[in-house]
Amino acid sequence: MVKIHERKFVSVDTEKCVGCQTCEYACSFTKEKAFNPMKSRIRVVRINQVANMAVTCRLCEDPACVAACPRDALTQSEETGAIMIDKDKCNGCGWCIEACDYGAMMLHPETKTVYVCDLCKDQGEPQCIKWCPEEALTLVTSDVLAQKARIGAVKKLFQEKKK
Amino acid sequence: MFGYAGKILIVDLDTGRTHTEPLNMDYAKKYIGGLGLGMRLWLDSTKQGVDPLSAENTLVLALGPVSGTMFPTGGNGHAFIAKSPETFGVGEAVSHGTFGAELKRAGYDAVILTGKSEKPVYLWIDDDSVQLLDAANLIGKSPSETEEAIKDELGDYYVRVASIGLAGEKQSRIACIINEKTRAAGRTGLGAVMGSKNLKAIAVRGTHDITVAKPNEFMDMVKEFHERMKGPATQKYRTLGTVENVLINNTLCCMPTRNYSSARFEDAEQVSGEAVNENYVAKIIACNSCPMRCEHEAVIREGPYKGTMARIEYESLWALGPYCGVNRLDAIIKAAEICTYYGMDAQSAGVTIGFAMECHEKGILSHDDLGGIDAHFGNADALVALVEKMGKREGIGAVLADGVKAAAGKIGRESEKLAQHIKGLEVTGYDLRCLKTAALSFAVSFRGADHTRSSAYAVDMKGKVDRLKAERGRGKLVKDLEDIYSLLDSFIVCKNAKATFYKEIAELAKLYRLVTGEDTSAEELSRAAERINTLARLINIREGLSRKDDSLPWKVMNVPIPDDGPVKGAIVTQDELDLMLDDYYETRGWTFEGVPKIAKLKELGMDELTALVAGKEA
Numbered sequence: 001m002v003k004i005h006e007r008k009f010v011s012v013d014t015e016k017c018v019g020c021q022t023c024e025y026a027c028s029f030t031k032e033k034a035f036n037p038m039k040s041r042i043r044v045v046r047i048n049q050v051a052n053m054a055v056t057c058r059l060c061e062d063p064a065c066v067a068a069c070p071r072d073a074l075t076q077s078e079e080t081g082a083i084m085i086d087k088d089k090c091n092g093c094g095w096c097i098e099a100c101d102y103g104a105m106m107l108h109p110e111t112k113t114v115y116v117c118d119l120c121k122d123q124g125e126p127q128c129i130k131w132c133p134e135e136a137l138t139l140v141t142s143d144v145l146a147q148k149a150r151i152g153a154v155k156k157l158f159q160e161k162k163k
Numbered sequence: 164m165f166g167y168a169g170k171i172l173i174v175d176l177d178t179g180r181t182h183t184e185p186l187n188m189d190y191a192k193k194y195i196g197g198l199g200l201g202m203r204l205w206l207d208s209t210k211q212g213v214d215p216l217s218a219e220n221t222l223v224l225a226l227g228p229v230s231g232t233m234f235p236t237g238g239n240g241h242a243f244i245a246k247s248p249e250t251f252g253v254g255e256a257v258s259h260g261t262f263g264a265e266l267k268r269a270g271y272d273a274v275i276l277t278g279k280s281e282k283p284v285y286l287w288i289d290d291d292s293v294q295l296l297d298a299a300n301l302i303g304k305s306p307s308e309t310e311e312a313i314k315d316e317l318g319d320y321y322v323r324v325a326s327i328g329l330a331g332e333k334q335s336r337i338a339c340i341i342n343e344k345t346r347a348a349g350r351t352g353l354g355a356v357m358g359s360k361n362l363k364a365i366a367v368r369g370t371h372d373i374t375v376a377k378p379n380e381f382m383d384m385v386k387e388f389h390e391r392m393k394g395p396a397t398q399k400y401r402t403l404g405t406v407e408n409v410l411i412n413n414t415l416c417c418m419p420t421r422n423y424s425s426a427r428f429e430d431a432e433q434v435s436g437e438a439v440n441e442n443y444v445a446k447i448i449a450c451n452s453c454p455m456r457c458e459h460e461a462v463i464r465e466g467p468y469k470g471t472m473a474r475i476e477y478e479s480l481w482a483l484g485p486y487c488g489v490n491r492l493d494a495i496i497k498a499a500e501i502c503t504y505y506g507m508d509a510q511s512a513g514v515t516i517g518f519a520m521e522c523h524e525k526g527i528l529s530h531d532d533l534g535g536i537d538a539h540f541g542n543a544d545a546l547v548a549l550v551e552k553m554g555k556r557e558g559i560g561a562v563l564a565d566g567v568k569a570a571a572g573k574i575g576r577e578s579e580k581l582a583q584h585i586k587g588l589e590v591t592g593y594d595l596r597c598l599k600t601a602a603l604s605f606a607v608s609f610r611g612a613d614h615t616r617s618s619a620y621a622v623d624m625k626g627k628v629d630r631l632k633a634e635r636g637r638g639k640l641v642k643d644l645e646d647i648y649s650l651l652d653s654f655i656v657c658k659n660a661k662a663t664f665y666k667e668i669a670e671l672a673k674l675y676r677l678v679t680g681e682d683t684s685a686e687e688l689s690r691a692a693e694r695i696n697t698l699a700r701l702i703n704i705r706e707g708l709s710r711k712d713d714s715l716p717w718k719v720m721n722v723p724i725p726d727d728g729p730v731k732g733a734i735v736t737q738d739e740l741d742l743m744l745d746d747y748y749e750t751r752g753w754t755f756e757g758v759p760k761i762a763k764l765k766e767l768g769m770d771e772l773t774a775l776v777a778g779k780e781a
Binding site: 026 | 231232233235238261268321344345370371372373374375378382389392393445446447448449450451452453454456458460462472474
């Protein structure tokens with residue numbers, strides 16, 4: 001069995017994200033052959049001009065969406081951590097949408113079942129990452145995120161000491 | 164056919180009724196979209212001599228065939244078209260962001276707004292459902308506040324909004340229409356037209372798919388343009404931004420300073436792009452689908468203007484800074500924020516304040532006239548105070564808020580010589596006395612003084628021609644550049660992306676083919692471009708403009724550049740202008756008076772419009 005910390009998800013560097021929504025188009029084109037942010041598995045939020053961030057599934061360790069589904073339509077892949085949806089079981093009740101703290105779970109405007117980032121398993125790599133012009137998106141494990149934060153903090157500390 | 168939604172929304176603000184009509188595909192083919200299509204629709208829907216601020220002046224909102232697609236910068240633009248309350252000719256302004264893409268997904272190529280609402284309303288387009296909703300609680304709000312309030316009211320935070328501020332509500336002639344808080348359809352006063360209709364905002368939610376005819380080849384082209392846009396062709400926009408121009412223009416002595424009293428600003432270093440970026444730019448953000456991301460957000464973190472946030476570009480910085488002799492960046496950024504807050508074109512506002520300052524220096528406007536504001540050149544506090552007054556139309560602000568031509572008309576006493584405009588539209592940050600190709604392009608620009616109808620200034624500044632010389636051949640240079648620009652505004656593709664079209668119109672033709680599936684060639688698109696420019700000319704002719712309006716600001720023709728250096732003494736004489744106008748008209752197939760010849764109209768397939776030049780084209 002694969003360990004949790006080896007699961008990789010799409011992480012957004014808020015310093016780099018400029019809110020261009022290219023990821024939304026790349027996602028909807030990959031998944032739905034159309035340009036339509038309403039059908040993208042990653043969505044951009046612009047709180048104000050200087051606060052931009054794309055948001056998608058975090059592959060939670062104990063996913064609230066899975067726990068919330070009364071019809072057992074959602075399961076988490078043991079291998080990748082991605083949330084898998086049994087469209088036949090999903091009736092679009094939206095409990096998983098309410099349960100997700102990140103707004104990563106969405107109701108498809110046409111199929112009326114929920115959909116979520118599947119890490120582009122059919123394409124081999126998440127297409128949003130491939131297309132992001134700012135290289136703001138990366139596929140990382142929680143461990144790597146922690147490492148990056150740690151190194152960044154220490155670097156900053158030493159720079160401040162130099163001053 | 165792909166690319167077009169195939170549908171136009173018509174909103175009658177008199178009755179509150181709305182309906183849709185199929186897009187006239189002959190128009191789409193001939194005039195592409197955006198600017199071209201919008202002008203054609205406007206022409207059909209108005210009568211000659213219409214008062215720009217009357218119910219009869221239709222306001223058209225138009226998208227292009229690539230709107231809503233992933234094509235970088237191509238998906239995200241929209242154009243507003245009406246008769247301009249500043250120039251009384253073609254009023255048009257293109258803006259980018261996400262608003263245009265959302266409107267395309269709602270299923271429309273254009274929205275035609277006619278009449279005038281009895282009460283303030285806003286238009287809510289929710290795919291097929293279209294309503295006019297009460298805007299009483301939005302009155303007096305800034306575009307940003309309006310957007311937030313509408314999102315709250317509709318309970319949908321992904322709604323896209325274009326709205327006017329107080330300046331538009333009060334029908335100030337330099338008012339603009341702002342979408343997504345910082346993006347402006349800025350020039351020619353279309354915010355006043357919207358305000359005259361009692362229309363506070365347009366809110367859009369679009370959920371339909373956008374697809375293209377050749378998806379795989381299209382995506383290859385997108386990829387290619389992503390790479391180009393990350394390369395040298397757009398480096399300026401991605402790094403310092405357009406504010407880089409401050410030191411470039413200053414070094415070349417072509418940055419109008421203190422209301423065109425000088426062509427160089429001694430404090431340029433203090434207001435340079437470098438200084439803005441180092442001290443104020445907190446973040447650079449992007450419009451929808453754009454890998455260039457050029458929008459520089461300036462934030463003031465300390466001092467009297469702490470907490471100010473404004474988008475900053477060369478033109479706004481120049482107009483509110485050097486043109487007023489102001490060397491304090493914090494005050495310039497504050498003034499830009501106020502312009503956005505009230506919804507005013509920052510370029511026109513700055514130029515008008517520069518004018519007022521010179522009027523004060525020359526004793527034409529007294530301390531009392533100015534309501535006690537000490538409006539000497541360089542007084543940063545006076546700049547901020549005057550912008551605020553203009554936004555609210557208070558005191559002297561009411562005189563200045565209609566732009567420099569109207570202000571001079573009210574002030575009189577030879578102040579018109581100090582009013583630097585063409586056709587009523589305020590000048591921009593290029594000193595035309597030492598940029599003669601640009602001088603021609605500004606003179607013939609159908610929307611008045613403006614650098615974005617062609618990039619002729621670049622030909623001068625890069626030394627491709629002798630910038631101090633007026634000669635035959637400049638007409639062709641200007642025409643070709645105008646044609647590309649009009650196509651970009653019709654597709655709609657951002658003009659900052661122009662340099663990434665290495666093969667220019669040939670690549671626009673490829674984009675058109677891949678998106679629409681319709682066959683077209685560079686030659687055919689060139690003809691469309693010529694048609695669009697000719698159409699703009701026809702509209703101006705219908706509205707009474709002629710060769711005499713293809714002129715230059717008084718100082719450009721009467722006050723030589725005083726600064727020491729290679730351009731000292733430069734000026735554009737009437738003879739030089741006439742020589743270039745003759746050359747340009749001839750290149751365009753127009754008469755000596757600048758009227759398109761009937762043969763030319765027929766050649767361009769504009770037979771149905773020949774009546775507009777009847778009796779004038781001989």
